[in-house]
Amino acid sequence: MPLTVVPTPIGNLEDMTLRGLRILREADLIACEDTRHTLKLLNHYSISKPLISYHKFNEKERLAPLLKRIEDGERVALVSDAGTPGISDPGMILIKAVIERGLPLDVLPGPNALLPAILLSGMGMDSFTFVGFLEGKKEEKKFRLEELRQNRQTLVFYIAPHRLLKELELMGGVLGDRPAALVKEISKVHQECIRGTLLSFCDLLTEDKIRGEFVCVVGGAEEIAPVMEDPAWMDEVLMMCKAGESTKNVANLLSIKYCIPRNRIKRYILENCTGEVV
CATH class of the missing domain: 1.10.10 (Arc Repressor Mutant, subunit A)
Known part of the structure; x- marks a missing residue:
């Protein structure tokens, strides 16, 4: 049986698909980022299955036991706390290992923050670059942004709330004050999309708005606001x-x-x- 990647809701439980629920009910084991978080989801749908933690701090350690169970024919479902495993969440190490060994793999479509944010921003969907979280120290982040500066595609970043203002200033300093949109609390009651420019957000945002995970959608290089020059x-x-x-x-x-x-x-x-x- 395959390893099945199952996306889970990013804020609204109604976004859980019928197929996803069926896979979870049929699974012999569910590998999850946080067992406590996943247990709440399973309890909501009256599903009772064995869980094993699989997160960024133990995914290498868990790799061999999970591969063995898949090789033995067990049905293993892989979930993260929210969204699709492997997209700025643990999962790719296991997915790559399954592919390398020629084991069966299935990936379900489902909830993620990336596509709704791009559509809410109103920017180009034809071609985009998903950056995710900027990793490393300030100089490493700056180097990564320099690599992206001439990219003409729409850029999509994930930003944690405690880093929001500093990273917006850094992005504006390297990329220029180009059109952008900040989307937060996707699919939740307080979902919001703020449209403007990278540096304008630093003046607009107040403490009460800096909560929850943010998706920052940034215009491509050709969309730099001419007023800045x-x-x-x-x-x-x-x-x-x-x-x-x-x-x-x-x-x-x-x-x-x-x-x-x-x-x-x-x-x-x-x-x-x-x-x-x-």
Whole structure:
């Protein structure tokens, strides 16, 4: 019998498919990211099956026992806490190993945050690059963004709430202040899509909005907002800096006058007015 990858709801239990429920009911074993979380899902649908934890900290350790059970003909279902296993969640190590050994594999279609976010953003679906979470330290993230800077496809990022503002600033600094959309709480009661530009989000977001996982959909390289290259505001920044205006005053005044995010102006000041402002 195959290893079956079963997507699970990302917020709304009504998104669980009938086929997914059947596979879980027929499984001999369910490998899951968090047994407590999956148990709640199974209890909701009155399903009782053996569970084994399978997460990013033990997936290599669990690999051999799971492969053995699949080779022995057991029906193993693979789930994550929410969405599709292997998409920014544990699962690919087991999936690749099953393929390499020529064992049967099946993957069910179902819930994920990626596609709804792109459609809600209103940006191009014809061609996109799924980046997922930016991994590593700041310099590693910056290097990854530099690789993507000239990419003309729509870019899709996953961002944890505690990293949101810093990563938006980093993305805006490397990619430029291009059109973007922030989508949060997909399929939940408080689902929201905020459309604007990368750096404008830093001014728009308040603490009460920075909750839950975010999907950030960013326009491709050709969609960079042309207003950011308008020399008028740049010239005025230089004039005000030479006149002794503080960075804060310059950013506040010109962000209102030109409808430009304050962080964008501050970054321009840091890059071009060193020693001329306080």
